[in-house]
Amino acid sequence: MKHPIQILIADKSGEHIFASVTNHLLVLRASDGKLIGSWVDPVDAQEFQEKRFKARMEEQKKKEEANEDENAAKKLKNNKKEPKVPAPGPGAPTIYNYIRSLTLSRDESYLIGTTDSDKAAVIFKIDYSQDNCLSLVKRQVFPKRPCSVLTTLDDEKVVVADKFGDVYEIQGKDSAVVAEKDLVPILGHVSMLSEVIVAEHDGKQFVLTGDRDEHIKVSHYPKSYVVRNWLFGHHEFVSCLQICPFNEDILVSGGGDDYLLVWNWWEKKELAKVELRELVAPFLTDSHLPPERFFREDSPREICISKVRVYEQGDQKLLVVLCENTKCILTFSFNEDMSLTHKQTLSTTDSIIDFVIVSDAVLAAVDVESEDNLLQLFRFDDSCSLHHEDSDLTKVISKSVECEVSGRADFYPLYYISSLRKRSEH
Amino acid sequence: MLIAHRTAYLLSHRLCQIYRINPTSNMSLDSDKEAQIRHQRESELKRKAYRDMKEETRKVLKHARIETPTPEPDAVGLPRKRFYRQRAHSNPFSDHRLDYPQEPSCMEWQKLYPHYFDETTGTMSKNVEIADIGCGYGGLLIQLATAFPEKLSLGMEIRVQVTQYVEDRIIALREQNKDAEQYQNVAVLRGNAMKFTPNFFFKGQLSKMFFCFPDPHFKQRKHKARIITSTLLSEYAYVLREGGIIYTITDVEDLHKWMAKHLEEHPLFERKSVEWEKNDKCVQLMMNSTEEGQKVERNKGSKYVACFERLPTPEDCD
Ligand SMILES: C[S@@+](CC[C@H](N)C(=O)[O-])C[C@H]1O[C@@H](n2cnc3c(N)ncnc32)[C@H](O)[C@@H]1O
Numbered sequence: 001m002k003h004p005i006q007i008l009i010a011d012k013s014g015e016h017i018f019a020s021v022t023n024h025l026l027v028l029r030a031s032d033g034k035l036i037g038s039w040v041d042p043v044d045a046q047e048f049q050e051k052r053f054k055a056r057m058e059e060q061k062k063k064e065e066a067n068e069d070e071n072a073a074k075k076l077k078n079n080k081k082e083p084k085v086p087a088p089g090p091g092a093p094t095i096y097n098y099i100r101s102l103t104l105s106r107d108e109s110y111l112i113g114t115t116d117s118d119k120a121a122v123i124f125k126i127d128y129s130q131d132n133c134l135s136l137v138k139r140q141v142f143p144k145r146p147c148s149v150l151t152t153l154d155d156e157k158v159v160v161a162d163k164f165g166d167v168y169e170i171q172g173k174d175s176a177v178v179a180e181k182d183l184v185p186i187l188g189h190v191s192m193l194s195e196v197i198v199a200e201h202d203g204k205q206f207v208l209t210g211d212r213d214e215h216i217k218v219s220h221y222p223k224s225y226v227v228r229n230w231l232f233g234h235h236e237f238v239s240c241l242q243i244c245p246f247n248e249d250i251l252v253s254g255g256g257d258d259y260l261l262v263w264n265w266w267e268k269k270e271l272a273k274v275e276l277r278e279l280v281a282p283f284l285t286d287s288h289l290p291p292e293r294f295f296r297e298d299s300p301r302e303i304c305i306s307k308v309r310v311y312e313q314g315d316q317k318l319l320v321v322l323c324e325n326t327k328c329i330l331t332f333s334f335n336e337d338m339s340l341t342h343k344q345t346l347s348t349t350d351s352i353i354d355f356v357i358v359s360d361a362v363l364a365a366v367d368v369e370s371e372d373n374l375l376q377l378f379r380f381d382d383s384c385s386l387h388h389e390d391s392d393l394t395k396v397i398s399k400s401v402e403c404e405v406s407g408r409a410d411f412y413p414l415y416y417i418s419s420l421r422k423r424s425e426h
Numbered sequence: 427m428l429i430a431h432r433t434a435y436l437l438s439h440r441l442c443q444i445y446r447i448n449p450t451s452n453m454s455l456d457s458d459k460e461a462q463i464r465h466q467r468e469s470e471l472k473r474k475a476y477r478d479m480k481e482e483t484r485k486v487l488k489h490a491r492i493e494t495p496t497p498e499p500d501a502v503g504l505p506r507k508r509f510y511r512q513r514a515h516s517n518p519f520s521d522h523r524l525d526y527p528q529e530p531s532c533m534e535w536q537k538l539y540p541h542y543f544d545e546t547t548g549t550m551s552k553n554v555e556i557a558d559i560g561c562g563y564g565g566l567l568i569q570l571a572t573a574f575p576e577k578l579s580l581g582m583e584i585r586v587q588v589t590q591y592v593e594d595r596i597i598a599l600r601e602q603n604k605d606a607e608q609y610q611n612v613a614v615l616r617g618n619a620m621k622f623t624p625n626f627f628f629k630g631q632l633s634k635m636f637f638c639f640p641d642p643h644f645k646q647r648k649h650k651a652r653i654i655t656s657t658l659l660s661e662y663a664y665v666l667r668e669g670g671i672i673y674t675i676t677d678v679e680d681l682h683k684w685m686a687k688h689l690e691e692h693p694l695f696e697r698k699s700v701e702w703e704k705n706d707k708c709v710q711l712m713m714n715s716t717e718e719g720q721k722v723e724r725n726k727g728s729k730y731v732a733c734f735e736r737l738p739t740p741e742d743c744d
Contacts, residue, residue: 164650166657188657190518190620190650204742213621219660225693226743227664230624232529424523 003403005365014359020099033396037133105155114146161196165189186224210238237420254305272339283326304417325415374398476509505594510587538613558636564592569715571612581614589616630667639718663694666736677722682730695734
């Protein structure tokens with residue numbers, strides 16, 4: 001049995017599909033599903049953690065030796081024991097070696113991923129004339145786990161948002177790696193970041209960041225120390241931000257709320273609120289209940305939006321929406337005033353992990369225990385309705401996946417957005 | 427109202443009963459440790475009862491305007507700090523159950539400053555202009571009330587009981603100075619300034635922000651927990667108007683250097699001269715009015731001051 005595909009993206013033309021499965025990256029030709037590029041992350045997560053831990057201990061020891069007296073004085077003052085770095089051992093939580101996010105540069109000549117194992121961004125040059133179209137340009141390690149990356153308009157810089165709330169920028173194209181201690185954030189939140197976007201208005205660039213405390217912040221770029229404004233409207237965490245290609249001032253945001261918001265981010269205006277609860281309710285299961293520790297008799301099943309994408313056909317503009325761990329895809333059509341009208345609820349046989357729009361179809365990675373088919377294809381008809389299509393493509397692509405597992409128990413966590421939800425501690 | 431007064435009275439009565447409990451009875455049977463634990467529990471009960479009593483008074487008086495009848499004199503006396511003691515550190519990263527407005531326009535300031543609410547228009551006649559971030563027990567805030575009688579000042583504090591202490595202190599001062607109508611222009615709220623400052627204030631709303639004796643977070647790995655970091659300064663710059671001032675003071679030289687360095691490096695801030703500091707009345711105020719400042723004074727520690735002006739936003743950033 002094969003491990004399910006976790007991330008799917010595609011280039012604008014829909015000619016190439018990029019997929020990640022555990023620590024494997026695959027590049028596939030959309031016309032026939034042929035594997036044209038691949039990469040396996042050689043970093044062993046556990047080993048890396050142990051190495052980093054050892055290095056830290058060394059450093060700490062050195063420091064302690066260097067200012068023995070000062071430390072002793074501080075310790076007395078604080079009247080507290082020095083906290084120890086937790087040692088990874090048999091009891092420690094498993095560290096999964098997988099790719100958390102994947103994106104293309106704007107000119108589509110670079111592929112950028114982030115790894116959980118060593119908290120790095122990996123940047124690949126794409127060259128379709130090579131046997132393996134992916135070649136690693138660099139691996140930049142960050143102090144905290146990167147969650148989302150995007151390139152600037154000119155693709156010169158890669159903007160990286162991390163788990164600690166900080167945003168960094170690194171050179172996108174050269175192979176120079178910056179030492180961890182020399183990395184300085186260009187902006188930050190005091191909250192885990194879930195998504196970063198570089199948007200444009202009138203030739204000027206802006207960085208939009210979404211966090212676990214319902215905040216969306218708009219900062220100028222490159223003068224990222226100037227905050228332009230916040231977009232207030234969410235009550236729960238923000239997990240997706242999507243700029244509409246037909247009008248770059250329009251932003252769709254969603255996360256832990258029962259609704260999506262449509263904004264004119266430039267004018268700082270909320271344009272529409274799209275309620276999802278009623279539509280998604282039939283697809284929610286007990287897996288959408290809060291973790292046991294926080295479960296109460298009246299706890300509702302919770303909705304987490306995992307992806308929104310725009311599809312255009314002629315004058316028709318559609319929003320395709322996926323809620324985490326559900327067996328459905330929702331589509332909405334954009335009206336003139338940017339309000340959204342529900343168009344279709346496509347129910348699927350399996351839960352969808354991720355999807356990508358490839359030309360006039362939705363290709364979905366599904367949560368199945370299967371040896372030969374890890375994907376499903378749904379094609380838009382002339383009236384923009386999605387229909388399931390039996391296609392060889394899904395099987396051909398699945399063949400290229402080499403991650404064998406013995407059963408569901410060996411799957412990496414496929415759904416983690418729900419863990420962003422804040423549960424009160426005090 | 428009457429019922430609330432009665433509750434306050436009953437609570438203070440209950441408090442007396444608790445006081446009378448003899449923590450050492452049965453001592454011979456208990457081990458020292460058990461006695462100690464029981465004693466701690468009883469002291470916490472006492473403190474809790476005291477705070478509950480104060481809470482009832484607070485409920486009555488918090489939103490009261492001048493015409494409110496006078497409550498039990500005992501209940502509105504200046505609060506005693508020892509009943510509000512709390513662990514020194516609060517984790518600014520954790521998901522506290524906090525109350526904060528969805529956005530600045532949703533903030534009901536009239537609940538904090540009822541005297542400045544114009545009922546005919548339903549709006550506030552003044553907006554908060556001065557913020558004391560991490561105000562602790564409120565010493566500076568109280569001084570600001572009379573030093574800037576025309577301005578609204580706000581203390582923001584993350585620890586619940588410390589916030590309640592300041593709240594009760596303001597309530598008592600308002601009561602005691604009813605005739606002069608003083609202390610109506612200061613208020614405190616519980617909040618995490620590192621996360622939610624922009625939820626409370628509009629762009630450019632503030633003219634002064636105080637950071638007095640902030641928690642030092644000595645360890646390198648904890649530096650992001652500091653209340654002044656380069657990334658947070660951009661958010662403070664957003665709520666500060668051009669020409670507004672950030673005041674910092676600390677007794678920890680390392681922290682002073684660190685704050686000054688980050689402010690100096692931030693393109694939207696410029697350091698004020700020592701000369702300026704000498705002539706600024708707020709610098710004088712923050713030197714000695716805060717509880718932390720007084721403690722440092724008693725221990726004959728040093729105090730390091732650094733003040734910075736918010737520079738104009740670059741022209742190409744609208
Ligand atoms: C050392 S005390 C100083 C108090 C007061 N300014 C003084 O000088 O006496 C620092 C205060 O900041 C508060 N604090 C720490 N982080 C905070 C945050 N993120 N938001 C609001 N208050 C905070 C702490 O609870 C504490 O009361």
